[in-house]
Amino acid sequence: MFRFNVYQGHPVRAAFSTRSGGVSEGSLSTLNLGLHVGDDPNRVIENRHRFCGALGIDAETLVCGEQVHGNRVAVVGRSDLGRGALDRASAIPLTDALVTADPGVPLAAFFADCVPLLFYDPGQHVIGLAHAGWRGTENRIGLETVRMMQERFGVEPYRLLAAIGPSIGACCYPVGNEVRIRFAAAFGADAGILRQTVGEAWMLDLWAANRLVLLEAGLQPENIELAGVCTACHSTQYFSYRAHNGQTGRQAALITLE
Numbered sequence: 001m002f003r004f005n006v007y008q009g010h011p012v013r014a015a016f017s018t019r020s021g022g023v024s025e026g027s028l029s030t031l032n033l034g035l036h037v038g039d040d041p042n043r044v045i046e047n048r049h050r051f052c053g054a055l056g057i058d059a060e061t062l063v064c065g066e067q068v069h070g071n072r073v074a075v076v077g078r079s080d081l082g083r084g085a086l087d088r089a090s091a092i093p094l095t096d097a098l099v100t101a102d103p104g105v106p107l108a109a110f111f112a113d114c115v116p117l118l119f120y121d122p123g124q125h126v127i128g129l130a131h132a133g134w135r136g137t138e139n140r141i142g143l144e145t146v147r148m149m150q151e152r153f154g155v156e157p158y159r160l161l162a163a164i165g166p167s168i169g170a171c172c173y174p175v176g177n178e179v180r181i182r183f184a185a186a187f188g189a190d191a192g193i194l195r196q197t198v199g200e201a202w203m204l205d206l207w208a209a210n211r212l213v214l215l216e217a218g219l220q221p222e223n224i225e226l227a228g229v230c231t232a233c234h235s236t237q238y239f240s241y242r243a244h245n246g247q248t249g250r251q252a253a254l255i256t257l258e
């Protein structure tokens with residue numbers, strides 16, 4: 001599993017899973033944590049128990065959003081424990097980002113190339129977790145998450161410790177003209193997040209785009225950890241939607257307050 005340096009020494013447990021150590025088979029081998037990719041749900045739940053167990057967390061308490069590539073943020077608490085943990089129907093509907101101030105409420109989200117954004121405020125003891133694919137990045141889900149933490153809990157963005165987890169890098173993420181135009185409109189053509197290769201092909205840097213979003217939200221550059229691990233380059237270690245042509249499992253990002 002991948003651990004984040006930025007949270008070391010803080011009362012927070014945070015990690016990102018890899019492919020290894022689970023019971024799923026074929027293109028989902030072995031630690032598939034996604035319930036929506038055609039896997040046997042019993043295997044997924046066993047995998048979730050294994051990953052959470054390694055972190056000392058009860059998998060049945062996970063709180064998960066439905067993940068629809070939107071930018072809606074939900075504040076959750078102890079009354080939401082277990083939502084989305086064992087089935088998808090009980091997940092927080094139409095939600096790609098979660099925030100909580102309650103200790104022992106583990107936030108989880110699932111990924112295969114999309115960008116995990118993790119947040120912890122050591123001042124107010126609040127955590128957040130967002131799922132940022134290209135749509136969520138374009139719609140600044142990271143900024144929406146920080147705003148929710150500010151509005152509901154008085155978090156000061158300059159204190160936030162954030163992590164951009166393993167996900168697809170600019171090295172492996174060609175996008176078409178439509179996406180290029182949308183990102184140029186959303187961030188400016190000179191933001192350094194698009195690089196032209198040959199012809200109409202452009203490489204999109206979702207890490208740089210999300211970093212810009214976090215800086216815009218008021219975070220300090222030195223408080224943002226970039227994992228810098230491309231899931232497509234390392235597709236034997238990580239599930240990658242692009243590298244595996246859509247036939248793949250899901251990693252989880254997990255963060256909980258102690």
Ligand SMILES: [Zn+2]
Binds near residue numbers: 170172231232233234
């Ligand atoms: Zn790559």
